[in-house]
Amino acid sequence: MRQRPLASAAGGARQTNLTLLAVLLAALATGGLAFAAGTGWGGPVLVGHAVAGLAVLVLAPWKSPVVRRGLVRRAGPGRWASVTFGVLVLLAVAAGLAHATGALTVLGPVSAMQVHVGAALAAVPLLAWHAAARGGVRARRDRSVRRALTPPRRGPGNPNGVPRWVGPSPTRPGSR
Ligand code: HEM
Numbered sequence: 001m002r003q004r005p006l007a008s009a010a011g012g013a014r015q016t017n018l019t020l021l022a023v024l025l026a027a028l029a030t031g032g033l034a035f036a037a038g039t040g041w042g043g044p045v046l047v048g049h050a051v052a053g054l055a056v057l058v059l060a061p062w063k064s065p066v067v068r069r070g071l072v073r074r075a076g077p078g079r080w081a082s083v084t085f086g087v088l089v090l091l092a093v094a095a096g097l098a099h100a101t102g103a104l105t106v107l108g109p110v111s112a113m114q115v116h117v118g119a120a121l122a123a124v125p126l127l128a129w130h131a132a133a134r135g136g137v138r139a140r141r142d143r144s145v146r147r148a149l150t151p152p153r154r155g156p157g158n159p160n161g162v163p164r165w166v167g168p169s170p171t172r173p174g175s176r
């Protein structure tokens with residue numbers, strides 16, 4: 001079956017969001033693990049951590065249309081909570097890179113590593129909220145209800161403007 005462009009765009013956004021969720025959870029887990037292990041930060045755990053952290057940047061071009069659409073769609077505090085979340089994640093990545101490359105190890109009274117871990121930990125509750133409010137079951141249900149209630153468009157495939165949720169009836173009167 002041919003996919004509608006809208007459906008494939010929504011599918012792509014969902015894939016991007018779920019991939020971001022996975023890499024953020026991986027970054028948090030490996031960061032925490034390396035911290036708990038505390039042995040010079042070496043080894044495969046930190047390599048995994050760097051890969052997961054940098055994957056956030058790699059995914060940015062795919063996330064950017066999702067962000068733009070979300071920002072156009074809604075105003076209010078939820079929007080600013082998402083933007084704050086974005087700023088914290090970027091700050092964590094930037095401070096992680098600054099520390100790892102040695103480009104910037106202290107920022108006034110705090111170290112780049114303190115900024116890194118602080119920003120990452122502050123992002124955790126916002127991540128939980130963002131994923132639940134924007135990507136959760138309830139958000140998806142609301143979107144599908146909205147889609148079902150949207151007045152149908154007339155077009156070549158739908159000359160009578162029949163709502164999408166009304167399936168074709170095999171015994172429609174006058175259809176034969
Ligand atoms: C949103 C979560 C996080 C992201 C996106 C993230 C991302 C990054 C990035 C991009 C780097 C630079 C990697 C490199 O080029 O070597 C880094 C380094 C580092 N991160 Fe994280 N991080 C996160 C959470 C954490 C947490 C929670 C901890 C510890 C409790 C942590 C500990 C470290 C350490 C110790 C390094 C330095 C590794 C080195 O010296 O090579 N990170 N992180």
Ligand code: HEM
Binds near residue numbers: 082
């Ligand atoms: C690096 C991680 C992420 C950042 C920085 C980020 C940031 C944003 C921002 C700024 C918006 C636009 C404002 C808004 O709608 O509230 C947004 C929208 C959205 N995000 Fe995220 N997000 C991230 C990860 C996720 C994850 C993990 C999920 C779901 C599991 C998700 C699902 C969504 C959804 C469904 C939208 C709304 C799109 C629309 O209304 O069309 N995001 N995100």
